[in-house]
Amino acid sequence: xxxxxxxxxxxxxxxxxxxxxxxxxxxxxxxxxxxxxxxxxxxxxxxxxxxxxxxxxxxxxxxxxxxxxxxxxxxxxxxxxxxxxxxxxxxxxxxxxxxxxxxxxxxxxxxxxxxxxxxxxxxxxxxxxxxxxxxxxxxxxxxxxxxxxxxxxxxxxxxxxxxxxxxxxxxxxxxxxxxxxxxxxxxxxxxxxxxxxxxxxxxxxxxxxxxxxxxxxxxxxxxxxxx
Amino acid sequence: xxxxxxxxxxxxxxxxxxxxxxxxxxxxxxxxxxxxxxxxxxxxxxxxxxxxxxxxxxxxxxxxxxxxxxxxxxxxxxxxxxxxxxxxxxxxxxxxxxxxxxxxxxxxxxxxxxxxxxxxxxxxxxxxxxxxxxxxxxxxxxxxxxxxxxxxxxxxxxxxxxxxxxxxxxxxxxxxxxxxxxxxxxxxxxxxxxxxxxxxxxxxxxxxxxxxxxxxxxxxxxxxxxxxxxxxxxxxxxxxxxxxxxxxxxxxxxxxxxxxxxxxxxxxxxxxxxxxxxxxxxxxxxxxxxxxxxxxxxxxxxxxxxxxxxxxxxxxxxxxxxxxxxxxxxxxxxxxxxxxxxxxxxxxxxxxxxxxxxxxxxxxxxxxxxxxxxxxxxxxxxxxxxxxxxxxxxxxxxxxxxxxxxxxxxxxxxxxxxxxxxxxxxxxxxxxxxxxxxxxxxxxxxxx
Numbered sequence: 001x002x003x004x005x006x007x008x009x010x011x012x013x014x015x016x017x018x019x020x021x022x023x024x025x026x027x028x029x030x031x032x033x034x035x036x037x038x039x040x041x042x043x044x045x046x047x048x049x050x051x052x053x054x055x056x057x058x059x060x061x062x063x064x065x066x067x068x069x070x071x072x073x074x075x076x077x078x079x080x081x082x083x084x085x086x087x088x089x090x091x092x093x094x095x096x097x098x099x100x101x102x103x104x105x106x107x108x109x110x111x112x113x114x115x116x117x118x119x120x121x122x123x124x125x126x127x128x129x130x131x132x133x134x135x136x137x138x139x140x141x142x143x144x145x146x147x148x149x150x151x152x153x154x155x156x157x158x159x160x161x162x163x164x165x166x167x168x169x170x171x172x173x174x175x176x177x178x179x180x181x182x183x184x185x186x187x188x189x190x191x192x193x194x195x196x197x198x199x200x201x202x203x204x205x206x207x208x209x210x211x212x213x214x215x216x217x218x219x220x221x222x223x224x225x226x227x
Numbered sequence: 228x229x230x231x232x233x234x235x236x237x238x239x240x241x242x243x244x245x246x247x248x249x250x251x252x253x254x255x256x257x258x259x260x261x262x263x264x265x266x267x268x269x270x271x272x273x274x275x276x277x278x279x280x281x282x283x284x285x286x287x288x289x290x291x292x293x294x295x296x297x298x299x300x301x302x303x304x305x306x307x308x309x310x311x312x313x314x315x316x317x318x319x320x321x322x323x324x325x326x327x328x329x330x331x332x333x334x335x336x337x338x339x340x341x342x343x344x345x346x347x348x349x350x351x352x353x354x355x356x357x358x359x360x361x362x363x364x365x366x367x368x369x370x371x372x373x374x375x376x377x378x379x380x381x382x383x384x385x386x387x388x389x390x391x392x393x394x395x396x397x398x399x400x401x402x403x404x405x406x407x408x409x410x411x412x413x414x415x416x417x418x419x420x421x422x423x424x425x426x427x428x429x430x431x432x433x434x435x436x437x438x439x440x441x442x443x444x445x446x447x448x449x450x451x452x453x454x455x456x457x458x459x460x461x462x463x464x465x466x467x468x469x470x471x472x473x474x475x476x477x478x479x480x481x482x483x484x485x486x487x488x489x490x491x492x493x494x495x496x497x498x499x500x501x502x503x504x505x506x507x508x509x510x511x512x513x514x515x516x517x518x519x520x521x522x523x524x525x526x527x528x529x530x531x532x533x534x535x536x537x538x539x540x541x542x543x544x545x546x547x548x549x550x551x552x553x554x555x556x557x558x559x560x561x562x563x564x565x566x567x568x569x570x571x572x573x574x575x576x577x578x579x580x581x582x583x584x585x586x587x588x589x590x591x592x593x594x595x596x597x598x599x600x601x602x603x604x605x606x607x608x609x610x611x612x613x614x615x616x617x618x619x620x621x622x623x624x625x626x627x628x629x630x631x632x633x634x635x636x637x638x639x640x641x642x643x644x645x646x647x648x649x650x651x652x653x654x655x656x657x658x659x660x661x662x663x664x665x666x667x668x669x670x671x672x673x674x675x
Contacts, residue, residue, distance in 0.1 A: 015451045039444045044381050044452030059441070060448040064381040079435040079448075083379055098435040102376040104420070120434040121376060123420040140430065142420050159428070161421055217425040218408055 002027050006041070007034035014041065018068075021047040037077065042070050045087070062089045065106060078115075081108045084125055097134070100127045103144065109198045116153065119146050122163055128198030138165055139175065147194050149202050157210055161217075165210040166191050168202055177216045181209045254497075264498060266405075268596075269584030270398050270491020270533065270556060275506040277489070277534055278543045280653030281646050282662065285632045293631040300627045301637035304551050306528045307389060307458020307481040310450070314458055314481075315367055315389050317551070318347025319623045320638055321541060323615075324490070324532050324555035325371045325391065325462075327353030329406050329415045329427075330586065333360055335595040337608040338562055340364030342615025346623075351391060351553075354404065354429050356418050357383040364612075369460065372449070374403065374430040377419040381452055389457050389482070390449055392442070394433075394471070395464030397490030397533045400504045403431035404493060407587055412598040439474040446479045460484050465510035465533065466503075472517035476527050484553065485514050487533030491556060494587035507533035507544075509656040512643075515548030524548065525639075538625020545626070546641035547657060554622075559586075561618035562611040564593045 004014055014032065021027060030051045035041055039058035042051050045068035053061065056074030066085045075093030084103040091099075094112035101117065103125025110127070116134035119127050119141055128147045135153035138146055141163035151169035158175020164187070165178075174180075183191075191204040231237045243249065257265060286292035293300060307314035323343045328336050330353065337360045343350040349367035356378015362368055370387030372379065384390065395401065406415075406427040416423040436445045446459055461475040462484035475483050487507025491500060511531055518524040531544045532553035544552050559565075565573075567580040572592035576583065586596035594605035630638050633645045647662040648654035654667035661667055 011451065012455070016454065019454070040448040040451045043448050046381065059444045060435075063448050064384070064452055066381065078441075082435050083376060083381075085380055101435040102379065104380065117434070121430070123376070139434075140428070161425075217422075 001029045001031055003031045003033060005033050006038055007036060011038060011040060015043060018042055018045050018047075018049070018051065021045075021049050023047055023067075025049065035074070039077070042068070045070070056093065065089060075112065076110075081106070081125075084108065094131070100125050103127070105144075107197060113150070119144070119163070122146075126194060126197070128194055128200065130198070130200060132169070135172075136175070138163060138178075141165075145190070145194060147191065147198060147200070147207075149200050157212070159216060160212045162212065164190075166194070166204075166207040167210065168207045171208075171210070174210065177213050178210055179213045181211050183207070183209045264496045266494055266587060267497055267500070267584040268398075268491055268494045268586040269500075271488040271500055271504075271506075273501050275488070276508050276650065276652040276656055277506060278508060278540045280508070280649045281543050281657055281659065282649060283539075283542070283546075283629055283633060283645055284647060286634045290634045292634050293636060295628060295631055298631065299636055300631050301639075302623055302627060304528070304639070306530070306551065307460075309458075309481045309523075309527055310479065311389075311456060311458040311481055312454075313388075313456045315349060315369075317349060317367070319619060320545065320551035320626075321346075321535075321619055321622050322348050322369075322530060322551055322553045323350035323558055324486075324553040325351035325353040325369070325393070326555055326559075327355040327406075328358045328361065329353075329355040329411075329419070329598070330494075330596060332595060332597055332603045332606065333358060333414075334603055334606050334608040335559075335562060335611065336361040337364050338606070338611030338615060339558060340368070341608060341612025342558075342561075342619065343367075345612065345616040346619035348619065349388065352387075354406075355415065356380075357386065358418075362386055364608075371462075374433045375419075375428075376434070377427075377429070384449070385453055387453075387457060389460060390453070391460040391462050391484060392445070392449075392480075393462045394442075394475075395462065395466065395486070396493050397464050397486030397488050397504055397507070398493045399495040399499050400464030400466040400488075401431060402495050402499055402503070404429035404495060405587075407589070415598060439478050442474075442478040450479075458482055460530070462486060464488075465490075465505040465507060468505070468510040469513035469517045472514040472529075473521065476518065476521050476523050480527060482528045482530060483514065483518075484530045484532065485510055485549075486553075487531070489534030490532050506656070507531065508653060511544060511547040511549060512656070512658045518548075525550065535622075538622045538627075539629060541622055541626040542629040542638070542641055543646065545638050546645050547643060550639065557618070558615060559595060561615045562593075562595055563606065563614065564591065564595045566593060569593055 032053045035055040037058045041061045043063040046066040050069045058077040060079040062070040069088045071090045076091045076095045078096040079098045081089040082101045084106040086106045090109045095110045095114045097115040099114045099118045100108040102121045104123045108127045110129045113131035114133045118133045118137040123142045124144045132150035138157045141160040148167045152171045155175035157178030304320045344366040350365045351369040367388045369389040372392045408424045458481040460482040461480040463471040465487040488504035528550035530551045531549040569592035589597045591597045594602040646659040654661040
């Protein structure tokens with residue numbers, strides 16, 4: 001276990017050190033102490049390492065992550081795991097707005113609640129939230145999955161494309177072109193795998209599925225040539 | 228038509244309305260027929276005060292000219308000197324503006340890279356991500372970081388020579404975009420992670436930050452990911468240039484890219500293009516003043532775009548305080564877009580060479596703004612690159628000619644004092660004297 005004191009050694013040194021880890025590094029476990037809400041902690045990682053952040057983080061923790069597992073033992077600020085490509089990010093507490101924004105892959109697990117715009121413009125990431133998610137979550141979500149063990153706020157999935165949303169509790173309102181959809185066996189199977197991956201104590205049968213009605217895919221097909 | 232009626236009373240001359248012009252009436256008829264607004268590219272077409280409304284004074288007894296062809300007039304520019312460990316060094320102060328793969332064909336992007344590299348300057352990606360042929364043919368490539376984040380990934384981010392965070396585009400300050408389904412080929416769909424054939428919307432604002440305080444943190448994140456090596460540009464539309472420039476600098480930008488309303492390879496509603504934003508000429512001085520007020524002029528570089536056509540435009544933008552310019556529409560024309568040799572095909576599309584602006588529809592007869600494999604065959608990227616190189620060289624030579632005539636041994640030594648304006652409007656916007664006077668509207672300590 002490598003320990004890095006962020007307050008003493010600084011952000012640039014932290015990220016440079018983590019970026020220097022190769023695929024075959026033998027320094028696979030890292031502990032970051034004294035994060036104190038700093039921004040851009042462990043961003044742009046690209047190695048199969050495990051990073052434990054002992055405290056809460058500011059904006060964009062684990063942004064653009066590849067391969068690495070980043071575990072925040074606290075709450076996370078806006079844009080956590082934004083544009084993640086692969087790997088896993090776990091937040092023990094709550095996550096602020098834009099969690100998992102534009103993520104292309106990997107898994108984001110939020111043990112508490114996620115604020116507004118969770119999964120905005122997501123492009124393949126899986127987001128698993130043990131608690132609730134805020135308003136305008138999954139706005140323009142392209143692909144991937146969001147699992148919400150609690151409730152969803154206003155305008156879930158507004159203008160979404162092919163992403164899937166599984167919500168156990170209530171949905172305050174659905175956004176434009178987002179509808180409830182049938183839970184077929186393949187969705188139950190997928191959800192069970194996601195719940196297991198996220199360490200959620202919930203049954204797939206308790207969830208409803210939401211997604212795009214696909215009525216906004218072409219702005220006005222009758223006049224497409226005139227746009 | 229008879230010149231009098233049945234009673235012998237003369238007709239008055241038929242009179243077209245200055246308000247309901249033939250253009251306005253055709254817009255009304257089109258709207259009535261389709262029920263949808265018109266979308267096009269090409270930037271603002273209305274006449275606005277522009278660089279043509281300025282003149283250089285040249286040297287005289289009080290100024291000493293440099294000998295053309297013999298005395299040096301430097302054109303190099305370094306961008307990103309504020310924070311980046313690897314700033315971009317260009318041979319000429321004319322860059323290629325961002326235009327997406329998707330909007331443009333792969334061979335067209337290749338040609339832009341070939342031409343720009345041969346001329347010693349940079350090209351820029353666009354919405355949709357970075358293509359291998361674009362990276363491979365561009366010696367210096369600026370990677371745009373856009374609200375949609377289509378194709379965004381850290382590997383490409385690290386391959387870039389600079390990152391340009393796009394906040395706004397001159398054609399549509401405050402607006403997003405849409406790539407029509409007919410241009411969404413398998414490859415474009417895969418890069419954007421969306422189904423083939425659907426209209427692909429691009430957001431008008433970034434998904435994970437709001438306002439200048441957030442932007443500062445976003446820039447920090449991008450610098451950390453790229454090791455503080457490459458410059459970070461912030462591109463703003465010509466809306467509130469003083470405040471936008473100030474806030475971009477405050478947020479940590481190395482370079483500010485300022486795009487006026489004539490900038491326009493981006494497609495959007497005609498009403499948006501013509502009625503939102505300010506002319507390029509009106510934006511430069513407020514942006515330069517913002518940099519000067521912050522003590523950052525020349526430390527944070529300013530790139531101006533929107534309506535640059537010739538070396539005089541380049542020189543005028545730089546005399547007003549820009550460090551470099553960017554071209555988009557002019558680059559497409561240099562590649563062969565809107566060429567009269569395709570006139571019969573433009574006619575079939577209901578337009579004419581020079582006026583074709585439906586670049587977003589994918590039917591470009593020149594094979595440049597299309598994903599149609601048959602149309603793309605018409606365009607040769609090697610020849611296109613050669614033409615762009617030639618054009619960039621001519622722009623540079625023209626600008627140098629003017630700079631030497633003003634006695635400048637480097638393009639960056641051009642200054643507002645070298646200019647006069649032909650109209651009151653241009654004098655006010657450029658803050659240079661109306662020709663024949665020593666006054667411009669708004670000049671300090673004058674009563675007008």
